[in-house]
Amino acid sequence: MNGTLFRALVALLPISMLVSGSAVLFCRNKAVLFFLQLLGAGFLLFVVLAHVSEALHLFPWMGWGLEHSAGHYFDLTSAVCGAILFPAGYFLQSLKGISK
DSSP states (O other): OHHHHHHHHHHHHHHHHHHHHHHHHHHSSOHHHHHHHHHHHHHHHHHHHHHHHHHHHHHHGGOOTTTTTTHHHHHHHHHHHHHHHHHHHHHHHHHHHHOO
């Protein structure tokens, strides 16, 4: 097993827990801040799946891992969006005091 695949599979567990927890919160309380969390977690899940695709050489036309390729920019954009949206939703949740 190559290192990229191992790291991506290890990261898949906490990210899938983030996605499922965010989905439960959003289903219970249909608020924008929970949607931001869910959207951010979804973007982070895409980053992990992009790394799995890179390690398994799926979708070679995307150019996973190569600079200036479509796969690189999808991965980068998803990482930035996930790193902004998930904490923003969590921060807004803490400001409003919603804990359900």
